Amino acid sequence: MERYYSGKIEKSPRIPKLVEALYAKMPEIEPARAVLITESYRQTEGEPIYTRRGKAFEHILKNIPIIIRDNELIVGSTTLAPRGCQTYPEYSYEWLEAEFDTVETRTADPFYISEETKKALKEVHPYWKGKTTSELATAYMAPEAIKAMEHNIFTTGNYFYNGIGHVCVHYDEVLKIGFEGIIAKVQEAWDHCQVSDGDYARRSHLYEAMIRSCQAVIDYARRYSVLAKHMAAECSDPVRKAELLQIAENCMRVPAKGATSFYEACQSFWFVQQLIQIESSGHSISPGRFDQYMYPYYKADLDSGKITREQAQELIDCIWVKLNDLNKCRDAVSAEGFAGYSLFQNLIVGGQDEEGNDATNDLSFMCITASMHVFLPAPSLSIRIWNGTPHDLMIHAAELTRTGIGLPAYYNDEVMIPALLNRGLTLKDARNYCIIGCVEPQAPGKTDGWHDAAFFNMCRPVELVFSSGMDKGELIGVPTKPVEEMTSFEEFYDAYKTQMNYMIQLLVNSDNAIDSAHMERCPLPFLSSMLEDCIGRGKTAQEGGCIYNFTGPQGFGIANMADGLFAIKKLVFEEKKFTLAELKEALEHNYGQEDTKEADPSVVAAVAANVAKELAAAGRTVGEAEIAQIVASIVGNQMTDVKKARYAEIKEMIDEAPKFGNDNPEVDMFARDVAYTYTRPMEQYRNPRGGMYQAGLYPVSANVPLGGQTGATPDGRLAHMPVADGVSPSAGKDTLGPTAAANSVAKLDHLIASNGTLFNQKFHPSALSGRAGLENFTSLIRAFFDQKGMHMQFNVVSRETLLDAQKHPENYKHLVVRVAGYSALFTTLSKSLQDDIIRRTEQGF
């Protein structure tokens, strides 16, 4: 068996220069794409949608400004300004126009926008009125689903406003046969059709659009070839001149033809990665198993002496920089949820090959090294771990984790593969999985996974149980029995499941409406030409052209619901410490604590109007005073001191009840069952592409903003605080250290959450110090995975975090720090010692 190279490779001096140039300025919004697509759409009114998409893509690629940045070896930039972004009015545009004047000054992900750009966009936007996917999706949605979203039970906002993305295409095929090869494949499929076939009309137009799109990409690359040649002619530095001439040669050959060298393969890869993100605004365009499909080119060049390891590393590093050159401007609210300009381009190394052999190679190591060299958020680097993963590779990954960059994320093949088999993947496809976006597994090149289909807040349905389906004076859920009349825990739990099931149905309705809108208005011929079996089936991915079709909406708040329902079971029904009626009151009054959020005046007005309407409908006429009183009882916060003390007492009892995350089998098994209230109903639903729903259990960062829309919960969580992230225990509720938390999380059924689960742990860098630190760290991951954990990621915390931990110790109860010759939980240390440690961190002790 061949052995991999795991040694150190130095960073090229080129890389810091590229990184510095990339971050010199605030990212900028550019208008070219929006203007060009509008021009094209205006000219193609009335033509078939495939044709319109193909022609628009061609028009964009022919005319969008191009640039080769200083020192670049891999070229292809979507904007003239580094880290700039284009816009995609065919999906949505109203929010951007509304935020023109604030987008530059907002706190989360600001973008510069010039007056000329605003003017250009204002000219084209009116064309899109009534033509966007978001408008069609709204038209398709059931009114009750829209209402549920207005009440923040779940959100499907991501795909409502944007393209879908969340895909890993057949990069390997483009590298091998080029787009000329793909055009030939499309042509061959077309040749096999008869004009009399039932679906010939659609099929032939799709094939035509695919060919047009692939040719447009070839021509786009050649624009770079010409530009490079011009720049070379004017370049006085002989080294750079030679580089530019090489670039010119590369772009003439790829991605038109198959790559004949590692350098060409890198350039070909990049055009695919970049241009998918010009065709559509979907994020999480994931390179997937880069170490696998790039390897043959690397190996051939290395063996023939055409390239050194250092040169190959430099090219990989250049790609890493380019992945950070792409950007996306989201609306202000979404920007909070996806903060950090992230595009979630997930790239994974290691794991098994299709036959079940270990797949580690030189590039697996070099990808990790690239993240150390470039030290930027993209790509979202992941690593597949299985029982046969070489220890060297894990240690190299742990060295990256230790830097505090939060990469890589670790995935367990021993859970992922059976989870995917259970969803109907073949053994080969399951073994070949990659990760999309945050944590979502799929068979690359064959899947339209719709992985980030929604965020579902599992805490909101429990509020609906307490209110019998009412929210802010409106019936939005199921009118379940008043909690005051419930006599057993089962009755309460059943009511929760009833609310869950109803809301899950509405979520499915919402997602399917959006799915249908994309199918109709934004089929993607270019993307589909690289996904199996779109050519064979004569359908785009948006229409069910892929082998595997899923919809994966995410649930979160499991820990809150497990802790809360457990507290109700134990304290209300078993120990009878308080009644459901008392708990309801305590929740309504935020356990007697000041609610930091004032009642929203618009909510109060809406509630008032609604109360009046309902009373009128019931045939009662009432005065203003009575309405005001009712409204106050709904949104108000008045309480006596006696009541206040009782609410605090209830909270204290709840706080003392056992919590998920402490290796307590009773609570942990309860959490497993609570997770099923989301994951199991999801399995029965189908999407318009002929695929099934599969649940994920992760929140991105939505647990914070969506927690802000959630009242107090029965786990003792106060109103508007974040809900628990992913499958992790509630912040600060796991107090027995990382192994206990991991054991609890491992007790959930990760296999059914086949759209991915997310488990965060926090460490101080010193806990990973030295070889022994790395060894123990990797052992922790191994042991969690032995117990069928699915995913693990690490926040190796900085000084800033430690300062925050001093201010808010309740959020950091499980933060491990190395004190001197031993580790301790940071928050258990005295203030002066904490200060000592913080100072020491500064010194890099």
Added chain:
Amino acid sequence: MNDREIKGRIFDIQRYSVHDGPGIRTIVFLKGCVLRCRWCCNPESQRFDIETMMVDGKPTVTGRDVTVGEVMDMVEKDRPYYRRSGGGLTLSGGESLCQPDFARGLLKVSKESGISTALESTACAKYEVIESILPYLDTYLMDIKHVNAEKHKRFTGQANELILENARKIAQSQMTELVIRVPVIPTFNATPEEIKAIASFAATLPGVKKMHLLPYHRLGQDKYDRLGREYTMRDIVPMDQEYVEMLLDTAIKASGLNCQIGG
């Protein structure tokens, strides 16, 4: 009596400890000690009595009576981590040898169920007691604080003759991996001469390969306040990294052992 039913007194169990013995370990802290080291970072470990200590402003009982079986149920929970890391159970304290039956019971049940064992101890006990636990002990992390008997007595309350004699006997038994640990305390033993003397002694112990220098820290300081006791080391300033490394260098030169800072 069944080993699992033996009772003892502990004051804490700490999981995911990675600095007291190899791999990921669970440390069981036994209550009660024969020494009264002035720098002790676990003052609540010294008395065998169950005490009251302030935690987050509330009086909290420290110390509880448990059976070997109850402790082992907790230790057992991290078996997957021991298996992957080569870790296991570590007894610490206090001085575990003050509760010989309980300590032996824990180590024995642990070994019998395939979990490796370590003991952090002063070895200040009759050798017969130590001898009776050695068959169940993989690693003995033994403190040698000073070779000067008078100074040892002044700072710890006990003379060191028995300790040094036991160190030799444990080493000669060849029944466990003996690791020498030196808490390095300014004003007590933190001069190069004193470290050199300890290191030279360690070098004479047959089979000993490793020595750990554990630099003084203030972790225990606020615990003294919370127990309402006086902390006599308040004016001691922890050493800087450079100085500790100089001492490490001294220890390596004097002993020829594999020396490291920290456990």
